[in-house]
Amino acid sequence: MKLVLRNITKRFGSLVANDSISLEVSPGEVHCLLGENGAGKSTLMNVLYGLYQADEGEIVLDGEVQHFLGPGDAMAAGIGMVHQHFMLIPVFTVAENVMLGNESTGFAGTLDLDAARGRVREISERFGFHVDPDALVEELPVGVQQRVEIIKALSRDAQVLVFDEPTAVLTPQETDELMEIMRQLKEAGKAIVFITHKLREVREVADRITVIRLGKVVGEAEPTASNAELASLMVGRPVELVVHKDEPRLGDDALVVKDLHVRDALGHVHLDGISFTIRAGEVLCVAGVQGNGQTELTEAILGLQEHVEGSVTLDGRQLVGRSVRQVLDAGVGFIPEDRQADGLVGGFSIAENLMLNRSFRSPFVRGGSLRVDALEEFAERKLEEYDVRAPDIHTRASKLSGGNQQKVVVARELSRDLRLLVAAQPTRGVDVGSIEFIHKQVIATRDSGIPVLVVSTELDEVVALADRIMVLYRGQVVGIVPGATPRETLGLMMTGERPKDVVA
Amino acid sequence: MSTTGLSPAPVPTAGPTIDTVPVVSRKTPIIFGVLTLALVLILLLEGQSGETTFRLAARTDFATLPELTVPSMGGAWALAVACALLTAESVRRYAGRRRTAAWVLVAFAVAWMAGFLTWAAAGETVPVVGLLAGSIALAVPLVFGALGGVLGERAGVVNIAIDGQLLLGAFAAALVGSLTGSPWAGLVAAMVAGALVAVVLGLFAITYFVDQVIVGVVLNVLVIGLTSFLFSQVLAPNAASLNTPPRFPRIPIPVLGDIPLVGPVFFRQTAVVYLLYIAVALVSYALYRTRWGLRVRAVGEHPKAADTVGIKVNRTRYRTILLAGAIAGMGGAFYTLVSVPQFNREMTGGAGYIALAAVIFGKWDPIRATMAALLFGFASNLQGVLAVLGSPVPSQFMLMLPYVITIFAVAGLVGRSRPPAADGVPYQKE
Numbered sequence: 032m033k034l035v036l037r038n039i040t041k042r043f044g045s046l047v048a049n050d051s052i053s054l055e056v057s058p059g060e061v062h063c064l065l066g067e068n069g070a071g072k073s074t075l076m077n078v079l080y081g082l083y084q085a086d087e088g089e090i091v092l093d094g095e096v097q098h099f100l101g102p103g104d105a106m107a108a109g110i111g112m113v114h115q116h117f118m119l120i121p122v123f124t125v126a127e128n129v130m131l132g133n134e135s136t137g138f139a140g141t142l143d144l145d146a147a148r149g150r151v152r153e154i155s156e157r158f159g160f161h162v163d164p165d166a167l168v169e170e171l172p173v174g175v176q177q178r179v180e181i182i183k184a185l186s187r188d189a190q191v192l193v194f195d196e197p198t199a200v201l202t203p204q205e206t207d208e209l210m211e212i213m214r215q216l217k218e219a220g221k222a223i224v225f226i227t228h229k230l231r232e233v234r235e236v237a238d239r240i241t242v243i244r245l246g247k248v249v250g251e252a253e254p255t256a257s258n259a260e261l262a263s264l265m266v267g268r269p270v271e272l273v274v275h276k277d278e279p280r281l282g283d284d285a286l287v288v289k290d291l292h293v294r295d296a297l298g299h300v301h302l303d304g305i306s307f308t309i310r311a312g313e314v315l316c317v318a319g320v321q322g323n324g325q326t327e328l329t330e331a332i333l334g335l336q337e338h339v340e341g342s343v344t345l346d347g348r349q350l351v352g353r354s355v356r357q358v359l360d361a362g363v364g365f366i367p368e369d370r371q372a373d374g375l376v377g378g379f380s381i382a383e384n385l386m387l388n389r390s391f392r393s394p395f396v397r398g399g400s401l402r403v404d405a406l407e408e409f410a411e412r413k414l415e416e417y418d419v420r421a422p423d424i425h426t427r428a429s430k431l432s433g434g435n436q437q438k439v440v441v442a443r444e445l446s447r448d449l450r451l452l453v454a455a456q457p458t459r460g461v462d463v464g465s466i467e468f469i470h471k472q473v474i475a476t477r478d479s480g481i482p483v484l485v486v487s488t489e490l491d492e493v494v495a496l497a498d499r500i501m502v503l504y505r506g507q508v509v510g511i512v513p514g515a516t517p518r519e520t521l522g523l524m525m526t527g528e529r530p531k532d533v534v535a
Numbered sequence: 536m537s538t539t540g541l542s543p544a545p546v547p548t549a550g551p552t553i554d555t556v557p558v559v560s561r562k563t564p565i566i567f568g569v570l571t572l573a574l575v576l577i578l579l580l581e582g583q584s585g586e587t588t589f590r591l592a593a594r595t596d597f598a599t600l601p602e603l604t605v606p607s608m609g610g611a612w613a614l615a616v617a618c619a620l621l622t623a624e625s626v627r628r629y630a631g632r633r634r635t636a637a638w639v640l641v642a643f644a645v646a647w648m649a650g651f652l653t654w655a656a657a658g659e660t661v662p663v664v665g666l667l668a669g670s671i672a673l674a675v676p677l678v679f680g681a682l683g684g685v686l687g688e689r690a691g692v693v694n695i696a697i698d699g700q701l702l703l704g705a706f707a708a709a710l711v712g713s714l715t716g717s718p719w720a721g722l723v724a725a726m727v728a729g730a731l732v733a734v735v736l737g738l739f740a741i742t743y744f745v746d747q748v749i750v751g752v753v754l755n756v757l758v759i760g761l762t763s764f765l766f767s768q769v770l771a772p773n774a775a776s777l778n779t780p781p782r783f784p785r786i787p788i789p790v791l792g793d794i795p796l797v798g799p800v801f802f803r804q805t806a807v808v809y810l811l812y813i814a815v816a817l818v819s820y821a822l823y824r825t826r827w828g829l830r831v832r833a834v835g836e837h838p839k840a841a842d843t844v845g846i847k848v849n850r851t852r853y854r855t856i857l858l859a860g861a862i863a864g865m866g867g868a869f870y871t872l873v874s875v876p877q878f879n880r881e882m883t884g885g886a887g888y889i890a891l892a893a894v895i896f897g898k899w900d901p902i903r904a905t906m907a908a909l910l911f912g913f914a915s916n917l918q919g920v921l922a923v924l925g926s927p928v929p930s931q932f933m934l935m936l937p938y939v940i941t942i943f944a945v946a947g948l949v950g951r952s953r954p955p956a957a958d959g960v961p962y963q964k965e
Contacts, residue, residue, distance in 0.1 A: 082843070082964070103845025118840035120833055121956070131833050132844030140825040183844075 032093050032109055032190035033057050034079075034222055039088035041074055048074040050246045051088065056191065056222040061213060063237035064226045067265055067462045068433060071246040072226045073115070076193050079224075080112050081105040092191070103132070111184025115196040117176050119183075121169035126151050128168055129183050154182045158215055173320070174205035181212065192216060193224045198232055202320045203490065203522030210236050228265070230258045266463045274470045274495045277478070282311030285482040286332075286451055291341035293327045293506075301327035303506040304341070309451075309482040314473065316497035316514075317486040319525055324506040325486045326368060329455045332484070333365050334358045345451050359388055362450030366440055366457050368486070370433075374440040377429030381421055382410035384428050385443045409446075417442040418468060434465030441472055452476050455486040470495060490518055509533075563635040566943065567622040567643055574615050574650055581927055583607050583657030590662050591796055600795045607657035614650030618643060648917075655926035666920050667800045667913075671808065672874065674912025676701055676883070678811055679866025680890030681897065681904040682818055683729070683859035688899055689822065690855035691835035693959040695751025696736050697863050698887020699758035700729040704867020706762045709878035710770070712780030712871065721780055722807070722868045729864020732758065733856045741849050741856075744961040755887070763880045770878060778877045783807055805873050807865065814862060819901035831855050835955035838962040848962045863887075892941045899954060914940040 034056045041049040048071045056062040066072045077083045079090060081099030090097045092108055099105045102112075112118075119128050130147035137143050151164035160178045168176060177197060184192055194213070198206045213236050217223055227233060233240055233254070240252040242264045250264050262270045286309040293302040302324045309315045317325050330336045332343055334355040343350040350358050359365075367373035375384050386395045386406055395406045410424040417438045421431055428436060437457070444452065454473060458466040473496055477483050487493050493500055497514040504527040512520070512533055520530050587607045591600040621643040625635045652661055680697040687694035694700075707728035712721025732754055739745040770778040783805035792802040822828040830851055833841040838848040866886075871878050889911050897904025914937040922930045 080843070101845060101847075102843045106845055112843065114843065118837070118843040120837045120840055122836055123829075123833070127829060131829060131841070132846050134826040134829060136826050140821075140827055142824055142826055142829060 032222060034110075034191045034224075035091040036075070036079065037089050037091060039075060039078055039085045039090075041071075041078055041083060041085050047246050049078065049085075052243065052246070052248055053088075054224075054241055054248075056224055058190070058220045058222050059217055060238045061217055061223045061225055061236050063233045063240045064224060064243065065228065065230075065233055065240055065252075065261060065265060066243040067228055068460050069462065070243050070265075072243060073195060074246075075243075076112065076195055076224070076226060079105065079193065080110060106133075106187050106189070109188060109190040110193065111181075111187060111189025111191065112193045113177065113180045113184060113195065113197055115199060117180050119168045119176060119179060122167065124165050124167055125162055125171075125179050125182075126164040128179060129164075129186050133187055150186050151182055154185050158185075158212060160212075173200045173322075174202070174208065177201070177205075177209070178212075181216075189221070191222045191224070193226070195226045196228070197225075198227065198229060200321060202525050203518070204526055206232065230261050233261065234258075262463065270463055271467060274467075274474060276474045279314070279477060279498045280312050280480070282480055284308045285311045285346055286484065287342075287344045288332075289342045289344075291328070291331060291339070291343065293324070293331050293336050293340075294338040295327075296337070301506050302331065305503070305506070305508045307501055307508065307511060309484060311482050312477055312480045314477050314483040314485060314496050314498045314514075315511075316493040316500050317484065317503055318490065318493045318500050318521055319488070319503035321488050323503045325455070325488075325503060327506075328503070329365070329368070329453050329484070329486055332358070332453055333363065356391075362448060364444035364447060364449045364452045366437075366444055366452075366454040368455035368459065370436050370440050371429075375428040375436055377427065379428055380425045381414065381419065381428060381431075381439055382406050382424040384439055385410050385413060385446075388443060389447070413442040413446060417472075432462070434461040437461050437469060438465060441469055445472060445476060449476070449481050452481055452483045453486075454483065456488065457485065458487075458489070458492060466492075490521060493521070494518065560634075561629065563640070564622065564625040564629045567618070567625050567635075570643075570647055571615065571618040571622050574611075574618060574647060574654075577651075578608070578611055578615060578654060581654075583611075583654055583927070585658035587653045587656050587658070588660040589652075590660050590664070592664060592799075602660075605653060607653055611650050611654040614646050614653065617646040618650060621646065655921055655928060656924050659924045661924070662920070664796065664799045666916060667796075668803075669916040669919065670909065670913040671800060671804065672912075673915045674909045675808055675811055675869045675873075676866035676886050677890045677893060677908035677911055678815065678905050679869070680863050680887050681893040681908045682814060682901055683861075683863030683866075684891055684894035685897070685899055685901050685904050686818065686822075686831070686859035686862070687733075687856045688894060688958050689835045689955055690831045690852045691838060691955060691957040691960060691962070692736070692740055692852055692856050693747040693751065694733075694736065694856065694859065694863075695748055695891065696732055696754035696758075696887070697890050698883055698885060699751075699755040700732045700860050700863035701867040701870070701883045701887050701890075702755075702762055702881070703728040703732055703758045704864035705870040705882060706765070706867075706878050707864070708868035709778055709780045709871035713777050716781055718781045718783045718872045721872050722865060725864040725868035725872075726861035727864070729860040729862070729867065730857045731860070732864075733860025736860075737853050737856050741852050741961060744963060747959050747961075759881055762878075766878060766880055774877070780871050780876055780878075782876050783873050807869050807873055810865065814865075815901060815905050818862075822901060832955070834962075835957055838957050838960075842962075842964070852962070863890075866890075889937070889941060895954075896941075911937055911941060 036052065036054040038051045038053055039049050040047070040051050052075055054062065054064070064072050074083065078085045081102045081104050090099065097108055099108070120131070126144055126147040129151050135143040135146040148164040151162060155162045160182065162175060162178055162182065168179060171179070197209055201209060210232070213223060213225065225236065237254045240254060241248055242250050242252060242261070244265060244267055252261060252264060289306050290304050291302050291306070292304055294300055307315065317328065319325055327336055331339045332350060334350065334353050339351055341351065345361055345363065348361060350361065371377060376387065389395055395402055407424060414421065414424055419435050419438045419442065421435060428439060431439070457469050457473065461469065473483060473485065485496055499511055499514060500516060500521065501511045502509040502521065502524040504525065509524045509527060509529050510533040523530060524533070585607055586604050587610060589603040591603060621639055624639055628635055680701055683700065684694050684697050704725035708721035708725040711724035712718055736750055736754060739750040740747040785803060785805055787803040792798045822831065830841065830846050833846065834848050834851045842848050870882055890908060893904050893907035893911060896907035918933040918936045921928060921933055
């Protein structure tokens with residue numbers, strides 16, 4: 032089935048999310064849609080999938096103009112979507128998820144689960160997926176959950192498959208497997224739209240590449256184009272893909288973590304006895320697939336976790352058992368992984384957000400009242416210094432783009448006297464320009480002699496920043512390796528395997 | 536391309552869980568201990584004399600069970616010892632990091648209750664059949680309400696307005712029953728009334744994203760005000776024509792109704808109670824085994840996922856709460872068409888809130904919620920029976936009993952329970 036999108040325009044109020052975008056995909060072809068976060072890729076796909084209605088333009092399948100009022104219509108027309116955030120119900124089984132909305136039933140609407148199981152088995156055998164139809168989705172690894180999403184689309188005879196940022200949650204190995212699956216689907220005659228912002232993947236599977244920026248198509252490229260070419264198309268200016276940094280000037284051991292255990296209230300073990308040391312002036316990156324204990328590690332250091340055993344010392348002072356405020360006062364700066372939930376108060380102004388971790392005393396508070404003048408002067412300065420693009424310091428944080436929000440968080444954390452910086456996913460959902468800036472700030476912090484702990488699921492970021500890399504897998508340290516370790520080795524370690532030459 | 540990862544085993548589990556140190560709640564053994572101690576203290580401080588008789592048969596039984604007579608203090612002490620042993624068993628299991636088994640729980644509950652009754656009814660006769668049958672009668676509105684609550688919350692709509700649905704159902708049943716002379720017409724009117732409250736709830740909670748707890752509470756207050764006003768202005772002055780609904784007759788079921796103990800308790804009831812049995816069975820079957828149920832649960836767990844497979848989320852929610860409202864309305868009809876053949880101000884006495892507690896205690900499952908509602912019904916009836924027997928416990932204290940049990944049940948005895956993920960969250964498309 033050949034899909035043509037013709038001059039699709041979608042506006043949200045005054046914002047033009049898609050400005051006359053056209054796109055063509057033929058059967059047996061992988062068409063990559065490359066663009067930064069916020070470029071309008073997902074909006075376009077939601078239009079295609081019937082979740083949004085386009086203001087202008089048309090969707091044409093095999094020469095016929097389509098009018099989708101909802102996802103049901105799009106699915107009936109043969110469009111299948113593999114969502115970035117899986118649209119699966121965690122407490123349902125695979126078979127139940129696959130049949131939902133498309134149930135085969137017996138007498139009086141009784142579910143025919145056997146038929147659904149058969150369908151799952153048939154499709155997973157055809158593509159070699161190995162998915163158990165009776166497994167509960169929440170108990171499956173992320174990579175397998177994604178296959179369930181694919182099975183869901185295929186079980187409805189989708190001819191056009193849309194993959195929306197499918198690799199964001201996968202290990203490098205799972206990513207390789209997904210690429211292989213895409214090739215198989217392509218050979219089976221499906222038309223594939225592959226949305227991503229990761230350059231490497233694009234060049235691996237794409238037959239055609241369309242680059243969009245700020246809601247507009249800015250160019251087409253061949254899969255043979257170089258990373259630098261693609262990146263500059265995407266960002267609109269030449270970009271430095273590598274962070275320039277000098278050899279670290281290492282000081283004494285600063286952060287010493289010994290035999291750290293973290294449980295949650297239900298007794299699940301998240302960290303199972305991990306130990307490491309960061310020296311002053313060093314960046315230690317924690318690599319690993321999301322959900323292997325990274326979140327709990329940063330939260331345990333900050334004092335946000337309740338059931339913590341073991342020891343965390345910073346410059347010889349114990350942090351375990353201290354309150355969050357005591358930890359902050361000890362000089363720990365924290366960039367949380369979810370800035371909207373934990374990093375900012377969306378309804379507060381930029382200025383107010385900049386003083387969140389210093390709301391107790393000077394310089395911003397005296398005698399229980401805010402010193403508004405001092406705060407405003409400080410905010411103006413930081414806005415300038417950290418290149419936050421906002422109308423003024425009174426703008427609400429929720430109105431800012433992801434990159435600018437993150438710069439506000441970084442500015443707040445770095446403008447105190449730090450003895451340790453903990454940065455969790457510092458550039459998640461941030462545009463390439465801001466990534467460059469934030470990476471420079473992290474390196475500058477290191478160079479001023481502060482130990483830095485960076486947690487990232489993006490291998491690119493880990494490799495760019497790290498002096499040493501610690502790989503976590505299921506709450507344990509697989510190994511701590513030098514920053515120059517090859518990606519393949521790291522990828523392997525992220526699956527829990529320890530290469531022979533690596534010591535734990 | 537590495538193919539190793541495609542092999543089916545071993546598949547690592549997703550998410551953060553590496554290993555689980557079993558967390559066994561301390562609550563059960565502690566509660567057992569406290570209750571046993573309380574029983575022992577009662578026996579020590581307030582000794583009784585005489586014998587206690589348990590009557591296990593109703594007078595009209597076809598086959599009767601003999602009466603059971605025990606010496607009050609001796610029997611009570613024996614049961615207190617049994618409680619202590621069961622507590623020890625629970626502690627032993629806790630020490631071995633195991634949950635207290637269900638049979639221990641049930642055995643403890645029966646032993647404690649029997650021990651307490653033996654003491655409280657010293658020198659008297661406990662009508663066991665009457666106690667249990669009365670519990671069912673008091674539990675009927677609770678079960679209907681809880682069923683409605685389970686349905687709504689499974690679809691993602693928290694329904695605090697169960698009490699309002701019961702009350703308006705009772706009112707409508709009384710009015711329409713009196714006007715038509717038919718209890719069945721009254722029942723239908725009650726269902727419509729319950730659904731009507733649901734429409735308002737849906738309008739605010741689903742369409743306009745208003746906080747569901749607030750809407751629910753407001754609806755309850757509104758229904759109280761409305762029915763009280765109409766009662767004093769319309770029903771009371773014309774009581775003979777507008778507030779004398781016909782009652783559903785008691786229909787003993789042949790054979791089943793003659794089984795000793797079980798028969799008189801469960802199968803000599805009115806049509807409304809039989810409808811209740813059917814409703815519980817139907818709802819629990821439909822929720823887990825039909826397309827309708829799958830979609831309802833999907834909408835309550837992950838509405839966006841349901842939307843992306845073409846399920847109309849809000850339409851499904853509306854339909855479900857309308858059905859839930861009709862079911863709760865039937866519970867209201869029980870008040871005026873079975874219990875008392877007339878409507879009174881605020882006659883539900885907050886039963887809807889107890890039904891809500893049963894939903895939580897029952898972990899959002901129709902069968903478990905029904906069990907919970909039955910337990911609350913038992914607690915209420917026990918208080919009544921003990922008052923009649925003239926037990927040594929002050930009646931004011933006994934009036935607290937159902938609510939104390941509610942608090943204990945909801946706070947203490949529920950293990951790990953997980954509400955539907957999108958419970959109470961309105962679905963808004965971006």
